Amino acid sequence: KPAKQRQRVPVVPQGIERDAFIAALEELGGQLGKENVEVNDKPLVDGWYMEHPNTHDMMTILDEEEFVASAVVYPSTTEEVQSIVQWANKHKIPIFPISMGRNLGYGGAAPRVRGSVVIDLGRRMNRILDINPEDYTCLVEPGVSYYGLYEAIKERGYDHLWIDVPDLGGGSVIGNAVDRGVGYTPYGDHWACHSGLEVVLPTGEVIRTGMGALPGNNTWQTFPYGFGPFSDGIFSQSNYGIVTKMGMTLMPNPGGYEGFMYTFPKEEDLAPLIDIIRPLRISMILENVAQLRHVTQSVAARGIPRSKFYSGSGPIPMDIVHKAAAEQPVGDHSWGYYGMCYGPEHIRKHKLAIIDAEFKKIPGARKIDPKSLPEDEYYFARERVAAGIPDIHELRWVNWTPNGAHIAFSPVSPIRGTDATALNDLGRRIHDKYGIDFFPAFIVGLREMHLIVEIVFDRDDPERKKAALDCLRDLVEEAAKLGYGEYRTHLVLMDQVAGTYNWNDSALMKFNEKLKDALDPNGILAPGRCGIWPKRYRNRGWEM
Amino acid sequence: KPAKQRQRVPVVPQGIERDAFIAALEELGGQLGKENVEVNDKPLVDGWYMEHPNTHDMMTILDEEEFVASAVVYPSTTEEVQSIVQWANKHKIPIFPISMGRNLGYGGAAPRVRGSVVIDLGRRMNRILDINPEDYTCLVEPGVSYYGLYEAIKERGYDHLWIDVPDLGGGSVIGNAVDRGVGYTPYGDHWACHSGLEVVLPTGEVIRTGMGALPGNNTWQTFPYGFGPFSDGIFSQSNYGIVTKMGMTLMPNPGGYEGFMYTFPKEEDLAPLIDIIRPLRISMILENVAQLRHVTQSVAARGIPRSKFYSGSGPIPMDIVHKAAAEQPVGDHSWGYYGMCYGPEHIRKHKLAIIDAEFKKIPGARKIDPKSLPEDEYYFARERVAAGIPDIHELRWVNWTPNGAHIAFSPVSPIRGTDATALNDLGRRIHDKYGIDFFPAFIVGLREMHLIVEIVFDRDDPERKKAALDCLRDLVEEAAKLGYGEYRTHLVLMDQVAGTYNWNDSALMKFNEKLKDALDPNGILAPGRCGIWPKRYRNRGWEM
Numbered sequence A, B: 001k002p003a004k005q006r007q008r009v010p011v012v013p014q015g016i017e018r019d020a021f022i023a024a025l026e027e028l029g030g031q032l033g034k035e036n037v038e039v040n041d042k043p044l045v046d047g048w049y050m051e052h053p054n055t056h057d058m059m060t061i062l063d064e065e066e067f068v069a070s071a072v073v074y075p076s077t078t079e080e081v082q083s084i085v086q087w088a089n090k091h092k093i094p095i096f097p098i099s100m101g102r103n104l105g106y107g108g109a110a111p112r113v114r115g116s117v118v119i120d121l122g123r124r125m126n127r128i129l130d131i132n133p134e135d136y137t138c139l140v141e142p143g144v145s146y147y148g149l150y151e152a153i154k155e156r157g158y159d160h161l162w163i164d165v166p167d168l169g170g171g172s173v174i175g176n177a178v179d180r181g182v183g184y185t186p187y188g189d190h191w192a193c194h195s196g197l198e199v200v201l202p203t204g205e206v207i208r209t210g211m212g213a214l215p216g217n218n219t220w221q222t223f224p225y226g227f228g229p230f231s232d233g234i235f236s237q238s239n240y241g242i243v244t245k246m247g248m249t250l251m252p253n254p255g256g257y258e259g260f261m262y263t264f265p266k267e268e269d270l271a272p273l274i275d276i277i278r279p280l281r282i283s284m285i286l287e288n289v290a291q292l293r294h295v296t297q298s299v300a301a302r303g304i305p306r307s308k309f310y311s312g313s314g315p316i317p318m319d320i321v322h323k324a325a326a327e328q329p330v331g332d333h334s335w336g337y338y339g340m341c342y343g344p345e346h347i348r349k350h351k352l353a354i355i356d357a358e359f360k361k362i363p364g365a366r367k368i369d370p371k372s373l374p375e376d377e378y379y380f381a382r383e384r385v386a387a388g389i390p391d392i393h394e395l396r397w398v399n400w401t402p403n404g405a406h407i408a409f410s411p412v413s414p415i416r417g418t419d420a421t422a423l424n425d426l427g428r429r430i431h432d433k434y435g436i437d438f439f440p441a442f443i444v445g446l447r448e449m450h451l452i453v454e455i456v457f458d459r460d461d462p463e464r465k466k467a468a469l470d471c472l473r474d475l476v477e478e479a480a481k482l483g484y485g486e487y488r489t490h491l492v493l494m495d496q497v498a499g500t501y502n503w504n505d506s507a508l509m510k511f512n513e514k515l516k517d518a519l520d521p522n523g524i525l526a527p528g529r530c531g532i533w534p535k536r537y538r539n540r541g542w543e544m
């Protein structure tokens, strides 16, 4: 997609004059080096995943100029992050930290408040500070990607250490964890697997959490809690601090692994299947965070545009999807479960036998023989990911529409057939209403599932963008009425989603706001992120 | 131990006149019912574990009157907890919530500030609100003990659900978790296993965290995070709120289990053994939070007083300990590892074979055959506990001295031989200095160990109390110099321990204080707990 002429430059944060802003940036340039302060006055280039912009959301659902940075700055040390924060307080300029800015589907690199100064931490703070082969831990800066960490481990010959990766390997280990992202080995809950943070507070002080607060410790990455209040959690999905270092536990090489895939023929197989999965998952017979995907997305996962199958309006008819699936190597189905079994062969065989017997209780269930699949089949991407090997195959379904972009609806439910059906029916009904193809995938955590519904849209088609956004807003609202809430969301939906967590007259949000006001009196850090507005912004029309 | 005449009654919170206090209590009695407000003016009865006091620490290391309540109140609902908090704000009276008050070794039921009003939540708020046999979760009030939860599960016939218990089953599921206690199955990290809190804030509002903030949800106990900042952690080891409900995940019955014990002959076996344990533990071949105990405590675990073995002064000589051990069923040793293997027999055998081969690398390692042991042997208590069955056998070593009481030193280290040796040597040296018997036990978490050193003392002997406290203060200080910090501590040591977590000019404590002042402007909730003093108390001589 070609870069458009800018309509609304220069971008200046609200409440400051243009000249004063330029002068403030020059002041900051004097501290960080001119080359590390970039004004965002050039055309907005979307690029692609590996060369993504840090000025805006490359998959924007609103006007591109809406969530846009006024400038981007590149600190190289924690001290420089502190001076940026002090500078922001001095001039009352909103700042928005990103680690790598690949938060696609949830806002990419964009700030929530137009004209914020984006702090691109990852560009220069990208060191792996430690990989500890005895404790199975590491300590990283924001710019360390899954690819980077994986390669460093291989280079050092640490075959006994695995990492856990989300579907795309280009993300930041820190950025993903602070947004509470997930991967697909048994270590899939990234936030649960971290240990130790270094955080620059909104007033510029720097703290180390957990054992990091004890000088000379050697336990920062092995014991998450430390002594006293365990404060890490409030730095995830928030705007209370800038994470400059994070410890992460590494998974031991399980001594063998074996991916597997089962398909299930009917839409209605969903409920009984989920009820079969639940006890197996909780008791770790099903060991990894697995995906149960609908056939429509599996067809799309080959990267072939929708137009090759269907050119009519409205959602693609299911008979066409099934016909396309039947012609693909996996064969026709409604649901596909991609799992992995770990450990040496003599242990795996017992678990696989149980799984096989249980899954085959669904009439027509088929175990797919990976040997029957071509090398570039999507199945193998899932297998790599479940073995902690970074990948980007997952990007392919974004080609489903021209100028493909996507945005996610991500509600949480127990692992129960009734819930899966309720959410799936709701999703299908509302997608139909807006004429949008429905891509449900259940990501099975330990006691809950994230249903991830990706809406793929043509980002050059304002009408389809509007339909996608209306559909999402509807989904969030209707799901909340049934008691389902999102685990994470896009910038544009943060106020709405936060608003659904409103028990007892929004007591939790009032509590969040109290913390925000105490920690960030000038309201400079990522205003509006996760629906938390600082006092200076609250009820002044920023919510959307 | 007989109850003493009180020397310092009535106890009145600082800063309020006696009459005003009595009037305030009457006002509160009007709200809660007279019978639910008790003035603490009777003799302080220590009782025993199952009938412990809620007015003071039954194992006090200071003068009994030091950490003592002025009154104890018994709310029956969250709303009543809210009114107590509002009342405390109105009168500026310090309040101190306990769930069951069995926090022995860390302060029992006592408040940190003399004259606080203790809120004994457990007495009347003791309902199991839910046991969910599908999701493997439960929701409890503060008065639910491990015994209570265990029995309710058995009563309902849920054989597929296990709980995780600490060494003593009389504790509160909530009280233990908020102090970040541990148990001994694979679910041993209680804080990590909780999901969802209801909390009354110091200003009286009530929030529900995680999915609990979403009205009509069915995920409060299955998905801990919810949306936005994950605030649960700041309600553990803190004084930021009163937990009135907590969700807890339950372990699936593993389908079989087998306890095992190995002994190792020499003191110096510690380092190589710990290095053997580390990779086995991280890769879950050693599946549970196990204990590696020193022989001295194992001798004491039979409940026979020290005087039967030795009546000299100074620490009991090791040759006497070894002689006593040799006469016991387990036989002589220096270190004993108590573990458990889970799952059906055909899975266990593989893990047990690896463990056996690895442990036998230590010359003289012996696998103890449980069948060779008498029924009341301590080994079987460990086996019950590792199978999630509540127990109180562990109390027996408290009989080591007359009027036995104890207090714990609990530093954290990586699972490494060098660290184990450093801490063990430090502990031995400082215990010798104060003439105290040394009881080290390493509790092996996943990537770290809690070394728990219990100092047993005669609580009627002021000199031995002083020696115990001096010894502890020395231990904390010297350990910190080596980079080791405590995971939890007794009321009397909270300031000192918090003071060791002082990186960057005590930045974390300043942050904690900022939160405290924002959340508790009147400083009424558990002042001083975990070293956090509200503004009204800070630097006014309360620290010790």
Ligand SMILES: Cc1cc2nc3c(=O)[nH]c(=O)nc-3n(C[C@H](O)[C@H](O)[C@H](O)COP(=O)(O)OP(=O)(O)OC[C@H]3O[C@@H](n4cnc5c(N)ncnc54)[C@H](O)[C@@H]3O)c2cc1C
Pocket (backbone or CB within 6 Å): A097, A098, A099, A100, A101, A102, A103, A104, A105, A107, A108, A109, A121, A142, A166, A167, A168, A170, A171, A172, A173, A174, A175, A176, A178, A179, A180, A181, A182, A183, A241, A242, A243, A244, A394, A395, A526, A529
């Ligand atoms: C096809 C596709 C598949 C995907 N699959 C997955 C998946 O399987 N699992 C998954 O979790 N996600 C998935 N995503 C979403 C996303 O790509 C990843 O989560 C990605 O890792 C997030 O981008 P990032 O790591 O660069 O984080 P960033 O964009 O750097 O950070 C995300 C947000 O967190 C905050 N933040 C980041 N760093 C800091 C910091 N240091 N201090 C304070 N706040 C900070 C900022 O608000 C930022 O916007 C997928 C996306 C696509 C397009």
Ligand SMILES: Cc1cc2nc3c(=O)[nH]c(=O)nc-3n(C[C@H](O)[C@H](O)[C@H](O)COP(=O)(O)OP(=O)(O)OC[C@H]3O[C@@H](n4cnc5c(N)ncnc54)[C@H](O)[C@@H]3O)c2cc1C
Pocket (backbone or CB within 6 Å): B097, B098, B099, B100, B101, B102, B103, B104, B105, B107, B108, B109, B121, B142, B166, B167, B168, B170, B171, B172, B173, B174, B175, B176, B178, B179, B180, B181, B182, B183, B241, B242, B243, B244, B394, B395, B526, B529
């Ligand atoms: C022989 C022996 C062995 C032990 N073994 C273990 C062990 O294996 N593992 C272990 O973890 N501990 C152990 N302990 C310590 C202790 O007995 C347990 O941790 C016990 O569970 C704590 O007491 P409790 O559950 O009654 O908590 P409480 O005493 O009710 O609570 C502990 C503290 O937490 C705070 N608190 C409690 N409830 C709330 C609430 N609702 N809201 C806010 N704050 C609250 C209060 O400050 C309170 O003082 C042992 C003790 C002894 C004597």
